[in-house]
Amino acid sequence: MFKGLQPILYGGREVWPLVEGGKGVSATNHMSSGAWAAAGGIGTVSAVNADSYDPEGKIIPQIYKALTRRERHEELIQYAIDGAVEQVKRAYEMASGKGAININVLWEMGGAQRVLQGVLEKTRGLVSGVTCGAGMPYKLSEIAAEHQVSYLPIVSSGRAFRALWKRAYHKAADWLSAVVYEDPWKAGGHNGLSNAEDPLKPEDPYPRVKALRETMREGGIPDSTPIIMAGNVWFLREWENWIDNPELGKIAFQFGTRPLLTQESPIPDGWKQRLMTLDEGDVLLHRFSPTGFYSSAVRNPFLRNLEARSDRQIAFSGEAAGDHQFQLDVGVKGKSFWVTRGDLLRAREWYGLGYTSALKTPDNTLVFVTPEEMKVIRKDQADCMGCLSQCGFSSWADNETNSTGRLADPRSFCIQKTLQEIAHGGDTEQNLMFAGHAAYRFKQDPFYSNGFVPTVKQLVDRILTGD
Numbered sequence: 480m481f482k483g484l485q486p487i488l489y490g491g492r493e494v495w496p497l498v499e500g501g502k503g504v505s506a507t508n509h510m511s512s513g514a515w516a517a518a519g520g521i522g523t524v525s526a527v528n529a530d531s532y533d534p535e536g537k538i539i540p541q542i543y544k545a546l547t548r549r550e551r552h553e554e555l556i557q558y559a560i561d562g563a564v565e566q567v568k569r570a571y572e573m574a575s576g577k578g579a580i581n582i583n584v585l586w587e588m589g590g591a592q593r594v595l596q597g598v599l600e601k602t603r604g605l606v607s608g609v610t611c612g613a614g615m616p617y618k619l620s621e622i623a624a625e626h627q628v629s630y631l632p633i634v635s636s637g638r639a640f641r642a643l644w645k646r647a648y649h650k651a652a653d654w655l656s657a658v659v660y661e662d663p664w665k666a667g668g669h670n671g672l673s674n675a676e677d678p679l680k681p682e683d684p685y686p687r688v689k690a691l692r693e694t695m696r697e698g699g700i701p702d703s704t705p706i707i708m709a710g711n712v713w714f715l716r717e718w719e720n721w722i723d724n725p726e727l728g729k730i731a732f733q734f735g736t737r738p739l740l741t742q743e744s745p746i747p748d749g750w751k752q753r754l755m756t757l758d759e760g761d762v763l764l765h766r767f768s769p770t771g772f773y774s775s776a777v778r779n780p781f782l783r784n785l786e787a788r789s790d791r792q793i794a795f796s797g798e799a800a801g802d803h804q805f806q807l808d809v810g811v812k813g814k815s816f817w818v819t820r821g822d823l824l825r826a827r828e829w830y831g832l833g834y835t836s837a838l839k840t841p842d843n844t845l846v847f848v849t850p851e852e853m854k855v856i857r858k859d860q861a862d863c864m865g866c867l868s869q870c871g872f873s874s875w876a877d878n879e880t881n882s883t884g885r886l887a888d889p890r891s892f893c894i895q896k897t898l899q900e901i902a903h904g905g906d907t908e909q910n911l912m913f914a915g916h917a918a919y920r921f922k923q924d925p926f927y928s929n930g931f932v933p934t935v936k937q938l939v940d941r942i943l944t945g946d
Contacts, residue, residue, distance in 0.1 A: 481715050481945035483722040486519075487705060487731060489656060490579035490607030490629070495520045497942060498659075498707055500735025501583025501610055502668060502913065503527030504898035509566045510743040513573025514935035516580050523610060524570050526582040526598050528555070528866070528895070529562030541899065543864050549881060552865030556590040560597035567598065571605040579607040581631070585669070586614035587770055589865040589877050592622065599626040608656055613669050613772060614868075615643060620651035629656035631707065635663040635671030636687060637694035644698045655704065658695065659733060660688050662710030664764065667735050667915035669772045678764050678773060684708065685721075692728050702728030709733035711917050713924070716945035734942070736915035740927065742934045749907045753777065755927065759919040769872035769891040777912040781897070789890050791829050791847040792840070793822035810837030810847055838889040841871075846889055859893040866895040 486493040499515040501507050501523035508530060512522030531539045541558045543551045563582060570580050582602075584595050599606065599622070611619050612633025623630035632648070632655075634640045640658060648655060663672040664681035672678055688706055695704065705728075708721065712732050715722075721730045739746055740754050763778040767785045776782055795816045796803040805823045807816035809830035816837075818826065826837070826847065834847035838856070848856065863873035869883055870876070872891035876883045894911065901910035921927050926941055933941065 480943055483719070484715065484943065487729065489521060492579070494578050495939070495943065496705060496707075496729075496731030497521070497939060498581070498610075498709075498731060498733040499523045499738050500667075500709060500733050501525045501581065502735060502739070503583070503585060503588075504895070505530050505902035506739065506744075506746055506898075506913065507583075508745045509569035509573060510745055511738055511741065511935060512566075512580060513570035514741075514743045515738065515939065516570065516574035516578030518936045518939035519578050520939055521579045521581055521607070522570060522574065523581045523583050524563065524566045526559065526563035526566075526584045526594060527588055528559050528899070529566045531558070531562045531565050538903065540903075543862070548863050548865055548875060551863070552589055552875075552877070555864045555866055556593055556597075559588075559590070559594045560601070563594070563598045564601045567602045567605050571602075580605060581608045581610055581629075582606055583610045586611055586616040586619070587772075587868050588613070589867050589875075591616075591868065592618060595619075595622055599628060610659060612659070612661060612671065613770065615639070617643060617647045620648045620654065624651040624654045627654075629654055631655075631657045631659055633659040633661050633671075633709070634691070635661055636673070637690040639671065640691055641694050641697075644694075644700075649698060652698075652700070655700065657705040657707050657731065658691065659707040659709050660684065660691055661733075662708075663773070664710075665775075665916045666710030667762070667775050667918070668913045669768065669770060669774045670764065672764075672773045678766075684710075688721075688730075689726050692726070695728075705729040705731040707731045707733050709735065710915060713737065713917050713920050714946050715942060719945075736918050737938060737942075738935065739914070740921060740932055741938055742932055746902060747904045747907075749904075750901065750912060751932065753779075753907050753912065754914065754918055755921050755930065757914070757919045757922060762914050762916045762918055764916075767891055769870045769888070769894055770867055771869070771871055775914065775916060777914050777918070779912055780908045781910055781912075785890070785892065788846055788848060788852075791834055792844050792890070793818055793826055794844050796843070807837075807845075810835060810845065816845070839886060840888055840890055841886040848889070856889050859896060860887050862896075863893070864895065 497520040503525045507525045512524045515522035545551045608629030610631045663670040768774045802819045803817040829847040836853040837845040860873045868877045871888045874887040897911045
């Protein structure tokens with residue numbers, strides 16, 4: 480047992496202060512979270528478009544039959560509720576009364592409040608708490624209190640927590656069981672980097688977590704309410720000075736990337752094998768996500784293609800003005816595209832290389848793509864099912880007009896499509912593959928030598944030693 484690490488009281492029982500990160504769209508499910516709880520920790524079922532099963536136990540593909548986005552959005556919400564309820568029930572059964580089961584939702588997912596309400600109504604007594612990030616989930620505390628479950632907001636700064644506490648959470652203080660601090664530079668998936676922070680200059684988490692604890696103390700929240708450190712957590716021995724530290728109060732730890740490589744992890748073998756090959760720097764913090772958030776994923780050909788697409792980009796104006804004195808003569812129909820001489824020459828070069836279709840972005844620029852790429856982009860945009868509250872790629876918004884009011888952005892991608900594909904056996908090189916920035920350590924950590932893939936129990940036991 481790693482020195483200083485003590486169980487915490489959570490969900491009415493003692494559990495290890497080790498939380499499984501809830502990775503959305505089927506990257507965590509009942510198998511991984513049920514096993515994590517059975518090992519004495521807090522398992523997290525992702526309630527983001529979770530899988531349901533037919534009577535034979537096969538995954539039900541999430542196929543959308545409705546013709547309109549609004550109707551497809553309703554199908555999506557039903558899939559989400561049905562899947563998460565099924566996953567929670569199975570995870571609870573697997574845990575056999577040990578540990579605890581949380582669910583994780585993204586506040587910016589389409590219909591987040593309806594999904595959360597629907598899942599909690601049908602899983603009474605099974606769910607201990609709800610972790611929630613990706614946005615400012617002001618209503619989270621109210622919904623948790625209504626269903627008498629804990630809530631664990633995910634924040635990346637003390638400032639963000641202060642806003643949540645002052646506006647809403649102080650009214651349901653009794654149900655706040657922990658605050659998750661997610662490192663916005665190092666965590667996998669979507670990150671909470673603000674515009675004031677430099678994506679290229681990671682900050683030390685210690686002063687940021689200390690500031691978060693001070694903010695919590697201002698609100699009268701006791702030091703016994705844990706801050707859960709998430710992002711870049713690998714060996715507990717590297718966090719020794721955080722444990723039993725009076726400046727920080729009670730600390731627990733969330734593991735998102737390490738549980739991907741376990742026998743119970745539901746991700747396909749191709750994804751698991753790829754994780755063992757990564758080097759430092761192979762995970763990219765990027766801004767291509769249609770959510771508008773930064774996110775971290777493996778820099779595979781899918782991501783490199785998005786980088787290259789954005790590089791094939793030029794600004795235009797609707798009339799000759801300033802340096803924009805040259806009429807664009809490739810990739811567009813019509814005469815209202817005026818560009819600089821340098822950009823005209825670049826556009827002609829891209830055209831000659833086969834990037835013959837120029838697509839408008841919301842920022843008065845054009846990106847050049849192949850005709851095949853254009854077809855995929857247009858089809859994916861047309862097939863939108865409203866999986867986000869606001870989608871930059873399709874212009875869907877969960878509002879009365881169902882529109883963001885902005886042009887759909889061809890520099891992005893359909894996140895629902897690619898995450899469903901990679902989670903269910905799709906090509907790991909041609910889909911978005913989320914991972915935290917510490918994923919290169921699989922290759923270096925002797926625990927995984929000779930391709931060893933542990934069970935969740937073996938992983939938790941290993942973590943408890945400090946390694």
